[in-house]
Amino acid sequence: MELSETFHALGDPTRLRILRLVAAARLNVTEVVSLIGVAQSSASHHLAKLKGLELIREERVGGFTYYSLAVDATDARWPLIRLARESEDVHGDQARLTELLRRREDRHTLNEKLLEPGQSWLLWASALASLLPKLEVADFGCGSGVLTQELSGWARHVTAIDKSPQALEQAKARLSRERRTNVTFVEADLHDLPTGLPKHDLVVISQSLHHVSDPAAVLTQAAQLLKPGGRLVVMELLPHTETWVKARLGHQHLGFEPALLESALSAAGFTDVTITPTPRDGSSPFRAFLLTATRPARPSKRPAKEARA
Ligand SMILES: C[S@@+](CC[C@H](N)C(=O)[O-])C[C@H]1O[C@@H](n2cnc3c(N)ncnc32)[C@H](O)[C@@H]1O
Structure with missing residues (x-):
């Protein structure tokens, strides 16, 4: 290949960024688009140009076309590639690539857990849920309604x-699309629920507790909304150090030490607390746990002060 052609092609900053990424990891066009933030047509054009110069190669894997670096140290253009790889990463491409590779590994781990083609843990969960009695359920912090639908x-x-009108709109649209008529939507702050809500058999709090300022107050609200003998299920994160979730996702807590939640639950009047950590998910820094508790049919005889200790 003509050296001057390669110099000319890499004079385009976007093409240079794509080459650096593909030199670091085998990527498909959708991944390149998400990393660089250009239109798919533009990414395809740049990839075709790099391939035409035999700087990158393409191969089909699992129905996708992946691109990887095609030159090595024996190629006359290698010093140019090295320069490109070592130049300053002003756009933060490398950090996004690291995150993308981590998510890819997580998905891979999850797929490995499937038992047979056509089977999934979601299907198993639905099968088991179909055995449950018909319960009155409250979904605390329902978000866009993915779990509400289940x-x-x-x-x-x-x-x-x-509390978010936007989230509730999305949830309503989802449930209406699925023709579900057994859902009532309530716009409210979990710290201060409206009086007059009916009592429920089950309160579910999935990935919402780390969003609230006072988790203990929300657990107390859960206890008050339950019938005697009602159950609580919490899906939460174990303590982690990913501080970016505060600014980017609005988390107020970096996960929870289950023992701390346990004492808040006891203060709220719950008993029979069980805590089950889920297995690690690939190299994800997040690890979830499942907590269940019961609002006793009869209030505990212990004085309130002792329960709070
Ligand atoms: C990560 S989403 C959880 C969605 C859903 N439960 C799930 O597991 O897919 C957290 C939700 O909690 C809601 N939320 C946060 N703080 C709240 C509060 N104080 N009162 C009511 N909702 C709150 C947010 O608006 C958001 O929709």
Whole structure:
């Protein structure tokens, strides 16, 4: 290949960024688009140009076309590639690539857990849920309603609560698309629920507790919304150090030490607390746990002061 042609082609800053990324990891065009932030047509054009110069090669893997570096140290253009790789990463491409590779590994780990083609843990969860009695369920911090939809598949009725009007709109659209008629939406702050809500058999708090300022107050609200003998299920994160989730995702807590939640639950009047950490998910820094608790049919005889200790 003509050296001057390669110099000319790499004079384009976007093409140079793509070459650096593809030199670091085998990527498909969708991944390149998400990393660079250009239109798919533009990414395809740059990849075709790099391939035409035999700087990168393409191969089909699992139905996708992947691109990787095609030159090595024996190629006359290698010093140019080295320069490109070592130049300053002003756009933060490398950090985004690291995150993308981590998510890819997580997905891979998850797929490995599938038992047979066509089977999934979601399917198993639905099968088991179909055995449950028809419960009145409250979904605390329902967000866009993904879990609400699952709950509404087997519950008698779901009260989906969120403080965000936008999230509730998305949840309503989702549930209406699925023709679910057993869901009531409530716009409210979980710290201060409206009086007059009916009592429920089950409160589910999935990935919402780390968003609230006072988790203990929210657990108290959960206890008050439950019938005697009602159950609580919390899906949460174990303590982690990913501080970026505060600014980017609005988390207020970097996960929870289960023992701390346990004492907040006890103060709120819950008993029979069980805590089950989930297995690690690939190299994800997040690890979830599942917590269940019961609001006793009869209030505990212990004085309130002792319960709070
Ligand atoms: C990460 S989403 C969880 C969505 C859903 N539960 C799930 O597991 O897919 C957290 C939700 O909690 C809601 N939220 C946060 N703080 C809240 C509060 N104080 N009162 C009510 N909703 C709150 C947010 O608006 C957001 O929709």
